[in-house]
Amino acid sequence: MTSPALDLVELGPDDALFPAWCEVLAASQRADRPEEPPRPASDQVALGRQLVAPGGSRDGTHRAAVVDGGVAGALRLLLPMKDNPTVAVVDVAVHPEHRRRGIGGTLLAEGIRLAAAAGRTELITEIDEPGADAPGREFALRHGWTCDLLETRRDLVLPPDEQALSDVEAEARRASAGYELVTWRDRTPDALLDDRAVLEQRMTTDAPQGDLPVSEERWDGERIREYEASHVARGRTVVSAGAMKDGRLVAYTDLQVPLAQPERAHQAGTLVLREHRGHRLGALMKAAVLRDLAAMLPQVRRISTYNSDSNRPMVAVNEALGFQPAGQLSSWSLRLRPSEWDRATVSAR
Ligand SMILES: CC(C)(COP(=O)(O)OP(=O)(O)OC[C@H]1O[C@@H](n2cnc3c(N)ncnc32)[C@H](O)[C@@H]1OP(=O)(O)O)[C@@H](O)C(=O)NCCC(=O)NCCS
Structure with a gap:
């Protein structure tokens, strides 16, 4: 498919666009695990407020990928402030109706650019993998990330x-x-x-x-x-x-x-x-x-x-x-080299 006209918009947890930003995360989680309610928007708002408030142990920033006036993709960058000074944690999600058009790649490139601008050289992200076909894995591989940790999710149905x-x-x-x-x-x-x-x-x-x-x-x-x-x-x-x-x-x-x-x-x-x-x-x-x-x-x-x-x-x-396996969670990293600092200024596609 051809790339849509896309605007990257900086936004905060109390901005008018933020509910739509939260809905992208929710729709993305529903696509992966339809049987589970996604995190409520109030949780994302509260986390967002903590990240933008000065003096906490983590800083952060948000971007929305806006297509035709609607939010199609969400980026959150989280920066540890008390330790791990070279690390940035990146979350990218694209609404299921807007996938495979380069929006994820554009948001990732923006995350890399922002991380580099904050002096961070190592990026980390987590991917929920309910089954073998989770899109995040192919996406991360395509962008040169390496899988550094694999954890099995186990669920216990209550009462035990x-x-x-x-x-x-x-x-x-x-x-x-x-x-x-x-x-x-x-x-x-x-x-x-x-x-x-x-x-x-x-x-x-x-x-x-x-x-x-x-x-x-x-x-x-x-x-x-x-x-x-x-x-x-x-x-x-x-x-x-x-x-x-x-x-x-x-x-x-x-x-x-x-x-x-x-x-x-x-x-x-x-x-x-x-x-x-x-x-x-x-x-x-x-x-x-x-x-x-x-x-x-x-x-x-x-x-x-x-x-x-x-x-x-x-x-x-x-x-x-009595916990039973329920998919896996993979953690990935990308080490930025100087060339990637340059690459971060252009779109990934
Ligand atoms: C992963 C995700 C962000 C990709 O968003 P997207 O906008 O579809 O990504 P892009 O269009 O930029 O994809 C870039 C490349 O990644 C790979 N890719 C992405 N989704 C894929 C899929 N479902 N199957 C196979 N390859 C895939 C392809 O190589 C693709 O290039 P192509 O379309 O030219 O073949 C989206 O599927 C999503 O929100 N998933 C849930 C959250 C998540 O896992 N985030 C990743 C961790 S931050």
Whole structure:
């Protein structure tokens, strides 16, 4: 098909075009996974406001590809500000009715140009792959990106099998004697805040990152509070559990539930400090969260989690709880060379 006349428009989360920008992301997600409600626009708006507000741990900017007055494609560029100074995270989505006309390529070229202008030399993106024919994979390959990390998505349909959950709980309790289980929601208790920051930082070194060009993040209590406030602003509640030893938090797990559409929850980070592994703390905490979820948020029907196949201990816990494979999530990178800084100024096609 021939390229349409296309305008690239800078926009912010409170601009008149932003709902249409959000709808492109939603339509794109619906095309990939028709059975799942996409993230609500309010979530994208709240994230957008965080990215454009000064002083946060991430900056960002948005562009719309406008065709005949309507938004046909969406670009979001996200820049870590407290660490990873060479990295930019790029999201590109094209409305299913406007695909294969070069809009994705044009938005990607704009993302590369903006990243280069911000001094970033390594770009990262994620692609949801429900099946083997996800368009994002071919698109990324065509543009010279490399797949650095492959994670299997697994879903648990709730309520979990009671026998399986009780078995996991009983074994975890036996193996974790001497540790105290704690739970909280949305806000880490003040006394645990500094330990929680250490755990979040370890997440960026200990969880498998494949060949992604990312380095250790910097976390402190203030950043944990920013992170927590960001979930609340995005309409999510976060159900957490932790394990304590000698008064210190040595492990945690977070589960995020979007309150506007609580049917599907997302497993976020789970980490046990290296020196406390081997006591079934991961299973203990995840079982506790499942119990809390049943009591507080019985509307949740499904939990999605993502694991690298190399992360055997975490996969084993999830399989024991009844999680089943549901596609994959791939993470890709592009290292900019000086020639690409030039190329970034022209359209990709
Ligand atoms: C991936 C996506 C952005 C592509 O948008 P698009 O406007 O169709 O992309 P383009 O027209 O610029 O495609 C450029 C090239 O990518 C490849 N490509 C794109 N979609 C493809 C598909 N479905 N199958 C095979 N190749 C594909 C082709 O080589 C294409 O060139 P061609 O049309 O001349 O053959 C769009 O499908 C989308 O929004 N997918 C969901 C979100 C996503 O995965 N984003 C990518 C990560 S940021």
